[in-house]
Amino acid sequence: MHDKKDQKTIKLTQGGYEELKTELDELIDDKLPKAIKRVADAREYGDLSENSEYHDARDDKDLINTRIIEIEEILDKAKIVKATKSKNIIGIGSKVTIYLKGKKTRKRTFQIVGEYEADPVEGKISGISPLGNALEGHKKGDEVTYQAPAGEITYIITDIK
Numbered sequence: 079m080h081d082k083k084d085q086k087t088i089k090l091t092q093g094g095y096e097e098l099k100t101e102l103d104e105l106i107d108d109k110l111p112k113a114i115k116r117v118a119d120a121r122e123y124g125d126l127s128e129n130s131e132y133h134d135a136r137d138d139k140d141l142i143n144t145r146i147i148e149i150e151e152i153l154d155k156a157k158i159v160k161a162t163k164s165k166n167i168i169g170i171g172s173k174v175t176i177y178l179k180g181k182k183t184r185k186r187t188f189q190i191v192g193e194y195e196a197d198p199v200e201g202k203i204s205g206i207s208p209l210g211n212a213l214e215g216h217k218k219g220d221e222v223t224y225q226a227p228a229g230e231i232t233y234i235i236t237d238i239k
Contacts, residue, residue: 088155089205091171094195095158102149105142113139152194159192165238168213170205175237176213179221185236190214209233 090098117139120132161171168174168190175187188203190213196204203210212224216235223232 086155087157088152088193089159089170090156090192090194091161092158094192095156098149098153098194102146105146110142110146113142166217168216168238173239174213174235176233176235179232179234
């Protein structure tokens with residue numbers, strides 16, 4: 079067992095913390111009991127070695143238990159960070175519009191969020207991701223270069239909300 083001092087702190091916004099707490103409650107109060115019942119029901123079908131329903135139900139229950147443990151660990155290590163109110167300097171919570179240097183017509187907007195809140199499809203990038211980390215602390219008009227998997231990329235910041 080590790081000492082709390084050895085644990086890596088995980089930054090979450092209040093919204094991200096609440097989303098994980100809600101997911102945990104749903105898993106414990108609803109999904110896990112249903113999965114346990116499904117395993118028990120499938121066990122009654124007979125020979126367990128050839129009972130695919132039993133094995134599927136048990137696998138689902140194991141996945142739910144694993145996710146419960148994962149969320150509990152995240153919440154245990156979580157530090158709630160306040161979203162920045164600054165419209166001048168990028169931080170957690172900032173909505174940032176950038177464009178690829180030399181391609182002003184290709185603007186993209188992201189919100190900088192805690193590491194377990196990231197969802198690139200929704201335009202949410204983690205503050206610890208290479209791009210999120212590179213953007214934090216910068217201002218409108220700054221050029222920001224970071225190391226992407228495809229190589230070094232430079233963006234120009236056009237707006238911060």
